[in-house]
Amino acid sequence: MSDVALAAGGAVRPVTTETRAVRRALVAAAVVFLALFLVLPLAAVFAEAFRAGLAGYLAAIREPDALAAIRLTLLVAAIACPANLVFGLAAAWAVAKFEFRGKSLLVTLIDLPFSISPVISGLVYVLLFGAQGLLGPWLKAHGIEIIFAVPGIVLATIFVTLPFVARELIPLMQEQGSGDEEAALSLGAGGWKVFFLVTLPNVKWALLYGVLLCNARAMGEFGAVSVVSGHIRSLTNTMPLQVEILYNEYNFAAAFAVASLLAGLALVTLVLKSVLEWRYGHALSAAGRH
Amino acid sequence: MQIRIQNLRKDFAATAALRDVSLEVRSGELIALLGPSGSGKTTLLRLIAGLERPTHGRIFFGEEDASSLSVQERNVGFVFQHYALFRHMSVLDNIGFGLRVRPRARRPSRNAIRARALELLDLVQLSGLEERFPSQLSGGQRQRVALARALAIEPRVLLLDEPFGALDAKVRKDLRRWLRDIHDRTGHTTVFVTHDQDEALELADRVVVMSNGRIDQVGTADEIYEQPASPAVFSFIGESSVLPVQVKRGWIYLDDRALDLRVDCPDGPAELYLRPHDIDVVESHAGAIPGIVSAVRRQGGIRRLELETGARRTRVEVAIPADQTRSFAGRVSLRPRRWRVYPLNGGGLQSGGDQAGA
DSSP: OHHHHHHHHOOOOOTTOOOHHHHHHHHHHHHHHHIIIIIHHHHHHHHHHTTTHHHHHHHHHHSHHHHHHHHHHHHHHHHHHHHHHHHHHHHHHHHHHOOOTTHHHHHHHHTHHHHSOHHHHHHHHHHHHSTTSSSHHHHHHTTOOOTTSHHHHHHHHHHHHTHHHHHHHHHHHHHHTTHHHHHHHHTTOOHHHHIIIIIHHHHHHHHHHHHHHHHHHHHHOOHHHHHHHOOOTTTTOOHHHHHHHHHHTTOHHHHHHHHHHHHHHHHHHHHHHHHHHHHHGGGGTTSOOO | OOEEEEEEEEEETTEEEEEEEEEEEOTTOEEEEEOOTTSSHHHHHHHHHTSSOOSEEEEEETTEEOTTOOHHHHOEEEEOTTOOOOTTSOHHHHHHHHHHTSOGGGOOOHHHHHHHHHHHHHHTTOTTOTTOOGGGSOHHHHHHHHHHHHHHTOOSEEEEESTTTTSOHHHHHHHHHHHHHHHHHHOOEEEEEESOHHHHHHHOSEEEEEETTEEEEEEOHHHHHHSOSSHHHHHHSSOOEEEEEEEETTEEEETTEEEEEEOOSOSEEEEEEEOGGGEEEEOOOTTSEEEEEEEEEEETTEEEEEEEETTTTEEEEEEEETTOOSOOOSEEEEEESEEEEEETTSTTOOEEEESTTO
């Protein structure tokens, strides 16, 4: 009897559901916020970039300094990503499969670049490798340039992007344990075969995910790179630095044209990241989201 | 392949997981390592496989000293509790893995590997599932694939670590029978670890009962059950009740009452071990164990009485056929048909009897 009465009343809703008005207000607030802080600026970047038309856009990007910045950015990412892939794999392997002294210290240290301001990371390298730095005189004597040169930019970028791959892999590999590896060993596989046939395939999607995030950050890093770069046009300017220089020169169209490339990269990364999460979510399950 | 284990010891950091264990497994035998968790049974299995290195002691496969061989060189088939199937490989690739990773000189051709894998898949009764991935199989199917994968390398010995531990009761029973069947057909020397005594007693030729990193007893199911070597084995295998008693000149005393149970062990405090179904409820008489019924429960084909006996009101359980319908309440008398006495400080001395007083 009471069931019938309730159903007829029609006003029954689950306890966790709010009234329609509250729901609409919450959704509206989220949408407005998103539009104001994300969509609008993103649209502005592209609108500004194409203000002088497609021809102006292409001209701004084909400008030699801009091309040099793009090339340098690609080069830095091409070095930083593999370096962090190797480091991330090695660190995750060590943390997940072995017990050793200082393990928790290592895990904490891996997160250091996330908690420290990128400007500080850049400064540390200046203090270490700069002309007045700790190793400066020695480097100068041997004719090795690091600060205000490409090696410094690469080092700073590697430092800033260090945690991405390792942080993705450590929880996953810890969760998977070493059962699969032991099985492969008992079946007669040697160390390298175990790694390439069992360990690597087990973490490949998480690895790709980590590298993707690492790449996005490597290309977009400003603070650390800005400190060690010296802003020498067509030599030590990466794309984010080039954007700043152009902007400071009131060359807005060119600044936004280069910025639109970075924004485009961000969008592509976002799509790939979503695809990975959607398609291989189960394989990434233990990995922490960012 | 005969396995001989000599004075094996394994320490993890400061704790000893295995203390001075020696054991001989006969060729073609199916043997169970049985014990509670922390008894060292899995450690012993992993030492035989080479997945752990012993702190001390040796392991022989036949005449060969396998102690210094690596896991790969030992050529053992190992089946893990959680299957450890390679999730990114099909069932067929999983089974063929051990053959595919062999060095070129000893590696069979691609077709031969496939044929062998299909043959093993047939042996474990999973034909038709070769293209499936592990995630598409049930637990029981996964464990059968894992066994096929272990058999593919033609192992010298087959080692199984709680192979049915993660499966539900029904599947477990089926797989148990099926494993015995496979063993009888392939004839591999097989060692498996379990904490399930039914599994061990039903499946194995001989059972190794372990506790605290030591072997308590090695024997057939009958020997383990009928002549437990220690109180630990008695109470671990099957159900038991324990009564504190005194031995005086060969007679057992409960409090001040002489029971008509004779034993052949020195005077002093001792423990009387009884199994619920080895006790009769009898007419009251001088040599019986007096008890007060505190609860009666029906359990399938038996009726279970809970009693309190003696001055210390020790709990004793008695199982009698359910068709005995006389009412059990208040004071009753018990007479054990089978029992064992272990002196409290006699260091392994023991005595037991059937139909005492007969």
